[in-house]
Structure formats: structure tokens, C-alpha cells
Amino acid sequence: MEPEDDRDPYPWIIWYIWKARNDKLFRGIDKDPLELVRYAESECQAWYNARETIPVPPQAHIAEETHALSLSNIxxxxxxxxxxxxxxxxxxxxxxxxxxxxxxxxxxxxRRETALHSELEALQWTMESMIQHSPCQRFGTDCKDMIAMIEQP
Structure with a gap:
């Protein structure tokens, strides 16, 4: 079980605010702020509940801790x-x-030519920012086309 501090809902709330902002800007869809926060908090709780229900074999604890730390520095x-x-x-x-x-x-x-162009520009800008400000060398995205392009150029 993780310490209560790790269940910080703020990253979830920030993410859902970002998504609501995109819905408003690009689709003209308004979302109720209170519902948005409640939904983000419930998603956060669901995530941690799901993680707690998966049993971990005793020998996997070291690998799990290493994996969790490596996923955090991303x-x-x-x-x-x-x-x-x-x-x-x-x-x-x-x-x-x-x-x-x-x-x-x-x-x-x-606006860039395509969604992929926007995703690639975001990655480039992020890498440039990280070079200047942090030791982060791992990047994650939800863009399947960009992942496929990087894995198999």
C-alpha cells in the first residue's frame, strides 16, 4: 500500500483542466468546474484502488520499486x-x-499541418526545455503515430 502523500489528486486535476481547456478551445464544449474536479479525484482514486487490488509476489517487490521510480522520472x-x-x-x-x-x-x-506535427513539436519543445532545466531524459506520450514512428523509423 502506498503512503497517502502519493495519492495527490492535483496532477490528475491539472490534467483534466488541460483536457477541459482543449474541449472549450477546440470544440466549444463547456464543463462544470466542480464536476471536473470531482471526476479527476474519482479517477485518481480509481487508479490507486486498481493498483492495490493486483497482488504482487514477494520476489517482485524490488523490481516493482525500481520500475515505479523509473516511471516517476519521466x-x-x-x-x-x-x-x-x-x-x-x-x-x-x-x-x-x-x-x-x-x-x-x-x-x-x-496550428500545425497535422496532429502528428503538433505532437512532434511538443516533444521537441519539451526536450529543449529539459536540456536547459532538468536531468529528465525519458519522455512519455499518448500519440500512437509518434511512438510507432520512433520505434520503427
């Missing part, structure tokens, strides 16, 4: 794009090995 990257707006959005967040947010950034710029 910078998560995202780009947003729609064909009907004038702007693309970029964002990233870096958590250190103690799972504490150390740096984050957001930026709007003129």
Missing part, C-alpha cells in the same frame, strides 16, 4: 490539434524520482 508530453481552429496547444509535465511535479509548461502556437 516527462509526459502532449499536443492538441483540430483542423477547424487557428491554434495548436502544447503541454508537458515532469515529475522527479520522488513523484513530485518539478516543472511543467504549456504553449499555444499557430
Amino acid at each position: 516527462c509526459m508530453v502532449n499536443g492538441s490539434w483540430t483542423s477547424t481552429t487557428k491554434f495548436s496547444g502544447l503541454g508537458w509535465v515532469w515529475k522527479d524520482i520522488m513523484r513530485k511535479i518539478q516543472l511543467m509548461g504549456t504553449m499555444n502556437l499557430r
